[in-house]
Amino acid sequence: MSADTLSTVDARPVEDGSALVRRRRRRRALVWAVRVAAVIVWLVSWQLAATYWIDPFYYSKPTAIAGRLVDWFTKGTAFGSIWTQIGVTLEEAVAGFVIGALAGVVLGIVLGRSRFLADVAAPFIKAANAVPRIVLASLFIIWFGLGMSSKIATAMVLVFFAVFFNAFQGAREVDRNLVDNARILGASRFALLRSIVVPSATSWIFASLHSAFGFALIGAVVGEFTGADKGLGLLINNAQGTFDAAGIYAGMIITTVLALAAEWLISTAEKRLLRWRPPSAGADAQI
Amino acid sequence: MTTPVIELRGATKRFPATGSGTHTAVRDLTLTVAPGEFVAVVGPTGCGKSTTLSLVSGLEAASSGDVLVRGEPVRRIPSGVGYMFQSDAVLPWRSVLDNVAAGPRYRGVGKREARSRAHAWVERVGLGGFAGYYPHQLSGGMRKRVALAQTLVNEPEILLMDEPFSALDVQTRALMQDELLRLWAGTGAAVVFVTHDLEEAIALADTVVVMTASPATVKATFPVPLERPRDVEEVRLTPEFLEIYREVWDSLRTEVAKAREEASRVG
Numbered sequence: 001m002s003a004d005t006l007s008t009v010d011a012r013p014v015e016d017g018s019a020l021v022r023r024r025r026r027r028r029a030l031v032w033a034v035r036v037a038a039v040i041v042w043l044v045s046w047q048l049a050a051t052y053w054i055d056p057f058y059y060s061k062p063t064a065i066a067g068r069l070v071d072w073f074t075k076g077t078a079f080g081s082i083w084t085q086i087g088v089t090l091e092e093a094v095a096g097f098v099i100g101a102l103a104g105v106v107l108g109i110v111l112g113r114s115r116f117l118a119d120v121a122a123p124f125i126k127a128a129n130a131v132p133r134i135v136l137a138s139l140f141i142i143w144f145g146l147g148m149s150s151k152i153a154t155a156m157v158l159v160f161f162a163v164f165f166n167a168f169q170g171a172r173e174v175d176r177n178l179v180d181n182a183r184i185l186g187a188s189r190f191a192l193l194r195s196i197v198v199p200s201a202t203s204w205i206f207a208s209l210h211s212a213f214g215f216a217l218i219g220a221v222v223g224e225f226t227g228a229d230k231g232l233g234l235l236i237n238n239a240q241g242t243f244d245a246a247g248i249y250a251g252m253i254i255t256t257v258l259a260l261a262a263e264w265l266i267s268t269a270e271k272r273l274l275r276w277r278p279p280s281a282g283a284d285a286q287i
Numbered sequence: 288m289t290t291p292v293i294e295l296r297g298a299t300k301r302f303p304a305t306g307s308g309t310h311t312a313v314r315d316l317t318l319t320v321a322p323g324e325f326v327a328v329v330g331p332t333g334c335g336k337s338t339t340l341s342l343v344s345g346l347e348a349a350s351s352g353d354v355l356v357r358g359e360p361v362r363r364i365p366s367g368v369g370y371m372f373q374s375d376a377v378l379p380w381r382s383v384l385d386n387v388a389a390g391p392r393y394r395g396v397g398k399r400e401a402r403s404r405a406h407a408w409v410e411r412v413g414l415g416g417f418a419g420y421y422p423h424q425l426s427g428g429m430r431k432r433v434a435l436a437q438t439l440v441n442e443p444e445i446l447l448m449d450e451p452f453s454a455l456d457v458q459t460r461a462l463m464q465d466e467l468l469r470l471w472a473g474t475g476a477a478v479v480f481v482t483h484d485l486e487e488a489i490a491l492a493d494t495v496v497v498m499t500a501s502p503a504t505v506k507a508t509f510p511v512p513l514e515r516p517r518d519v520e521e522v523r524l525t526p527e528f529l530e531i532y533r534e535v536w537d538s539l540r541t542e543v544a545k546a547r548e549e550a551s552r553v554g
Contacts, residue, residue: 177372177376178376178378180346181376182389182393183346184346185441195378276379277423278424
């Protein structure tokens, strides 16, 4: 049995456990220190420049933006509570994300497994992908009105294509060996799909979900730009109409925080679902 | 003589070649395997040995000729066939236990029953302590054990093996060969074991079939009258083994030379 030993996860001979840990911790502290310093330098120079040199009317300044955010959260916006705006945008983005991702995954896997359907659909999908989809936001306003559904539709269309292509590729690249092996073991067509194709496409699909939620937010916000009575896009659009640079920045910051929170959620789900994967070598340096 | 469990009669397999025309992998192949017989198929690398297994397993259909399993022509994957592939085919997203339980689950066995059968096989291949591990946490030899258990848990009557141990280091390979003989001894399954390693073929099999260079067909068949149970490491050193080796190698040598010539002409 001696040849059959467990492959250790981290095979590097550890020079001395505690020294290594200390060195790693020190490095992490350094990385954070430089990050914080960069942000401080940036904010302070912006603040100084806006006070003494450039016109804050166009470029605003950090304190004005912070003031606007505090204002929104304590006194509310011109269109009601800030939480309502965030809630509306989030609901649109999440609904568009879920519908678009589901449609993308299902259609991607179906076309990925059926050569015939893929051949038939290829030109249509290429054409649909070439359409500047953001323009559809205008069309959806006409179709669905100023309410939420037009924004959900815009978000959905953006998400769909991002997810579809990855699901398609993932379903195509399934290891032939795994499929043959499962067939020999007695898998039916459906069992093959469920136990082989879907799990092996999952890493591809997750790769696209990271950017897909960003697209969903873009879809919701752009939809609100085009015409809405609530939402962050409306706030930003209104700020633009009143030459309120601070308002635009404040809206941007809220949207960014939402996107980061969603990204964190998706990464957590990914880690759970794909825990069978070997730890990748470049995991530390991921952006 | 009993009816053969596998019978190929003049089986030919052509594939569409890159560019135009076809490539003949297997030509006019005639081969029979009796129930419980261990047949090793040797031939030069890339001659079409694996294609023979795909024909028997029903993964590929013959272009002409007959392929019979238990007297029935093969149209789909026949029941009672197990197939161990050359490269890893264990599911990376399932634990060892769930990998082994896959076969029974596919065949409609309940979850609990499938797991208990799988558990017994995981123990039998010596992975008792690793049931909850994922394949990437195991060594190459251990993954082979998982694949072996995954195949054997279905209790196949016919076991097809396509150079299953070729990727292992020499010691692990010998270990796995012994393990295979030990596990096979109780099953009464017929085995077709494809390899390019003549030593492995003789050490394991009752019958060694030598294939010609591409396109493959049977050149000669040699019985291996070595006693069982065998110890793979020991049996290699006996004079009987060496005698059989010399005899088979005489036949195989010309084919290997031909294959080499071919390769140098193409490459």
